[in-house]
Structures are given as C-alpha cells and as structure tokens.
Amino acid sequence: METVNVKINGISIDVPKGSTILEAARLAHIEIPTLCFLKEINEIGACRICVVEVKGARSLVASCVYPVSDGMEVYTNSPKVLASRKQTLQLILSDHDRKCLSCVRNGDCELQKLCKDLNVDDETLYEGEQNQYELDYSSAHMVRDNNKCILCRRCSAVCEHVQDVGVIGANERGFKTNISCAFEMGLGETSCVSCGQCIAVCPTGALFEKDFTDEVFEALSDPDKYVIVQTAPAVRAALGEAFGLPIGTNVQGKMVAALRRLGFDKVFDTDFAADLTIMEEATEFLDRVQNGGTLPLITSCSPGWIKYCEHYYPDMLDNLSSCKSPQQMFGAITKTYYAQKMGLNPENIFMVSVMPCTAKKFEIGRDDQNAAGVPDVDISITTRELARMIDRVGLNFLALPDEDFDDPLGRSTGAGVIFGATGGVMEAALRTAVEVLTNEELPKLDFKEVRGTEGIKTASYNVAGMDINVAVASGLKNARTLLDEVKSGKANYHFIEIMGCPGGCVNGGGQPQQPASVINTVDVRAVRAKALYDIDASMPIRKSHENPAVKQLYDDFLEKPGSHKAHELLHTTYVKRSINSL
Numbered sequence: 001m002e003t004v005n006v007k008i009n010g011i012s013i014d015v016p017k018g019s020t021i022l023e024a025a026r027l028a029h030i031e032i033p034t035l036c037f038l039k040e041i042n043e044i045g046a047c048r049i050c051v052v053e054v055k056g057a058r059s060l061v062a063s064c065v066y067p068v069s070d071g072m073e074v075y076t077n078s079p080k081v082l083a084s085r086k087q088t089l090q091l092i093l094s095d096h097d098r099k100c101l102s103c104v105r106n107g108d109c110e111l112q113k114l115c116k117d118l119n120v121d122d123e124t125l126y127e128g129e130q131n132q133y134e135l136d137y138s139s140a141h142m143v144r145d146n147n148k149c150i151l152c153r154r155c156s157a158v159c160e161h162v163q164d165v166g167v168i169g170a171n172e173r174g175f176k177t178n179i180s181c182a183f184e185m186g187l188g189e190t191s192c193v194s195c196g197q198c199i200a201v202c203p204t205g206a207l208f209e210k211d212f213t214d215e216v217f218e219a220l221s222d223p224d225k226y227v228i229v230q231t232a233p234a235v236r237a238a239l240g241e242a243f244g245l246p247i248g249t250n251v252q253g254k255m256v257a258a259l260r261r262l263g264f265d266k267v268f269d270t271d272f273a274a275d276l277t278i279m280e281e282a283t284e285f286l287d288r289v290q291n292g293g294t295l296p297l298i299t300s301c302s303p304g305w306i307k308y309c310e311h312y313y314p315d316m317l318d319n320l321s322s323c324k325s326p327q328q329m330f331g332a333i334t335k336t337y338y339a340q341k342m343g344l345n346p347e348n349i350f351m352v353s354v355m356p357c358t359a360k361k362f363e364i365g366r367d368d369q370n371a372a373g374v375p376d377v378d379i380s381i382t383t384r385e386l387a388r389m390i391d392r393v394g395l396n397f398l399a400l401p402d403e404d405f406d407d408p409l410g411r412s413t414g415a416g417v418i419f420g421a422t423g424g425v426m427e428a429a430l431r432t433a434v435e436v437l438t439n440e441e442l443p444k445l446d447f448k449e450v451r452g453t454e455g456i457k458t459a460s461y462n463v464a465g466m467d468i469n470v471a472v473a474s475g476l477k478n479a480r481t482l483l484d485e486v487k488s489g490k491a492n493y494h495f496i497e498i499m500g501c502p503g504g505c506v507n508g509g510g511q512p513q514q515p516a517s518v519i520n521t522v523d524v525r526a527v528r529a530k531a532l533y534d535i536d537a538s539m540p541i542r543k544s545h546e547n548p549a550v551k552q553l554y555d556d557f558l559e560k561p562g563s564h565k566a567h568e569l570l571h572t573t574y575v576k577r578s579i580n581s582l
Ligand code: SF4
Pocket: 096, 097, 098, 099, 100, 101, 103, 104, 105, 106, 107, 109, 110, 111, 112, 148, 204, 205, 206
C-alpha cells in the first residue's frame, strides 16, 4: 500500500495515500470531533466541527473530506481550531430548543457532549431570533422536532442513500433551512417506510420514536389486564448498551428478570413465533416449488421492507410470503391458543412487544392483524423504550440475576434467535426445508454462505436433486438492486430474504443509538449479530421443526403447518400504495 508521511500535532506518521485528515488522525490515536460526518453515507464537510489547521492553508479545513498529502503538517487542537469549533457550536445552539432536562437524548446527545467538551454554555451564546417549528406527529412510529435539528443531514442521507426512500431533506434557504418532507406533507403522508434508520443516526433529540412507555405502565397497573410481553431476538444483543455494557453483550437473562420485575404477568419470547414462522414459511415455499406457485418467494418478517414493497414494488406483492411477522403471529397465538389454554378472555390480554424496530409500531395497526377479533399486539415498544422503563423504576439492571422465559411460549430454538441478523431467516428456513425435502437429518446446520453483513448475499444448494437458488438482502437500497435483477430476468432465485434495516434487526431503528464516533469505526451490526450466532451455537435444539412447544401447538390447536386454521390466524394480505416522496 502506498503511504504518505504527515505530521499531526508534531507527531510524524505514515498513513495510506488518499486518507482524509480525519482518518490519518485516527491512526495517530487522535479523535477529531465530528457532527455531520457518517462514513460512506454523509461525507459533506458541512458542519465545520471537524475543522483543523493545515500549515500553509489560508483557512481552516474540514478534516472529514480533506485528503492528506506527503509532508503535510496538521494541527487538530490549536487555539484557532478550538475557537472556531466553539463558535460553530455557539451558533448552532443559538437557534436550538435547549430543553436538555426533558429531552429524550439527555445524556447521550452528541451535541450536548460536544458543548460539554468545548465548554459552551448558555452564557456564551449569540442573541437573536429563533425558528419555531410545529412538531410532526403524523406518522405511526416517530416524532420530528425541528427545534432540536442541527441540519447535519445525516437523516436525509441515510433515508436516500441507504434506504432508497428519500422522503426527508433540506427545504428553504439560509436561516429558514429545515429538514422536512415535500409540499409541507407530514411524514405520515409520505411513502416513509417507518424503518427509523434516520432516528438511529440523528445526533440529537430532533428525531425519536413515539414513546408508549406510559401506556405500558398504565396497563401494568390495571388489575383487569393480563399483561404479556414478548421480546424479539435482536433486543437481547443490544439492550445492555443502554446500561454501559459492550456492544453485542447478550443480556437475555437480565432482560427477562427486568421484565418480570416491571410486573408483566408472563415474559415470553418472540423467538417462539420465529420458529412458528419457519414452519409456515417453509411449508409455503415447498408448496410453491412443488405446485408452480409464484417464485421467488420473499420473506415477510420485516414491516419496513413490506411497506417499501407496497409503495415501490406493488407488482411484486404476490411474491411476498403471506405469513404474518413473528411479532404478529405471537400476538395471534397468545390471544387464541394461549387464552383458550389458560381460560383467559382475549379482550383482557394486553400484549406488549419489545422490538429493535420502529416499523413494528406501524405494523400493529395494519388491517387484518386481529386473529381473535382484538388487535394481535396492543403496544410495540423499542429496545430504547424498554431501557427507559427499567431506568424509570430504578432497577439496577447490571445487578439483576439471569432468569428464564416462561413456558410454553418462551421456548425456542437456535433457528429462532438468528432471525435477528441478516441471513438468519434464510438459514433457519433452510434447516427446516432441507430436512423436510430430503427426509434426512442435516449433517451440519450452519449455512455460512448466507451469514455476514454484506448488503446482498447469494447461494445455491442442491437439495433432493433440485437446485435451489437463494438470495439475502438487507437495507432497502440493496433490496432494490436485487429486485431489479429479478425483474429484468438477470437473476433467477427461488427464495429471497429481505430485511429493511442494513444488517437486519440487530441494526434496527429502535436499538440503542451509538454515536458517530462508534458507527464510523465499528461494525456494530456484525458485533451484535455475533451474539445471536453464539446463542444459536449453544442451544440444545437448533431447528424450528424440533421446537417441542411449536409441535404441541400444531398437535393441540393448528393441526399442521399451512392448515386452514393456520392460514386464518397466522397469514395476511398486502395492499398497493402510492409513492409520495421528495
Ligand atoms: S438535542 Fe441534545 S442539546 Fe438539544 S435539548 Fe436535547 S439533549 Fe439538549
């Protein structure tokens, strides 16, 4: 690799040619602060927080976009640099709704941290007019508060370049510049898919999920309600981050203990329904292959992906699996089978889901998601909201013992838990479909070709004399690339897994936020996914069709996968939607 020699704060270092000053400084163990910079997503040098002094240059330069050259001398912390950063922050804050105490990001706000680091406070700000914006509550999943927006444009870059949706962006000019949707539409009127990836990268409290923790606490204190909680696979791999644990720490046992102490009557695992989804989806796949149904079959677990398909690929709705998502299957089974088994009135069951995902808040309100005549799921909260609930009641999360989920809907397999990572649904489905097709036990269960965080993965397997081509995409821009190949006839797949968020649910829009300094340097998705694959490897049962609780459900209630009753309770339909974007 060709290198150049630079001096950073007087220290000489060789760095790869073509590096930016920001990258070079990192190699010298110097962290230059940033605000707008997101590696490969938002490299616009706009916020001017990362400025540095370069010997010989006429003005300060934005280190995130300025390339190094041989012999360059850089100063990252000179008085001129620090004064400039401070002034930039003072200007940002002078038009900022500085209500830190009640702000959802108080304590993990990147702007707040910078102000603390650079000693910027109310006393030092510029006087003058402030913009006043109405909050946008129009979508099912999130709130936009432009009064706390610093115009870094990370959100619009992710929405457009990663998710291929592009419904938010900068409008107006100068002092009036603001992030909004086209024609003053509320976000809920656009073709936003509710993925929450914009929230995940927002450095401030300008974007946040609709918080339903008060409603959950209310249900928990209602003696007439039997309150059941289900937790998605990816939650256990990220919740610990909200309590200072390293990324990718598996906190399943403490999470269960916390939920029990919050007062839930039963603590169940969405992984059970992930196994159930595999039973239904693998059956659907085999039926389509053997009886000439629409192929490729595309998975339907990710509500962000489903909404995207409805808006942008309405001609491919027949390719979608008719299976409800695991969250919704779980609610349906709880309010029918479990209610019957326990002698409970489904109307008194209050089903709460804890999800890594904001699109789940949209999904619970979709039509046709009420198997027992009442909503399958009453409230969906994110991993972040659960962390807030735990804080609010004063639980010392780190000191909690490890506890187990309740029976029978807390029983799951390794196949269920890997649903939380891109490729996991495909691998789980293959473990079941291959054994059903061959009628033989798989010698090895790991389908490593579909693992990993690449945006698109493909593989072919010869199963019982049949070639099965599969593909896995995560992140909606990757989904578009893959679908366009399918539509043009360039690619021929039988089964496709698509997850709305890059890396799958582990990187969902409802997971604890990591600052840009981490996002830009650590593959958070891979580290969290590893936690799930480690759990899978340690499970005594790793195939969905061997889950004894799922088998019993079919024996006692559903008869068999794909039965008429299973279709009534566990399957759904989709609608064509129009495109409303910028
Ligand atoms: S966004 Fe950050 S700086 Fe602004 S009010 Fe919230 S915590 Fe404070």
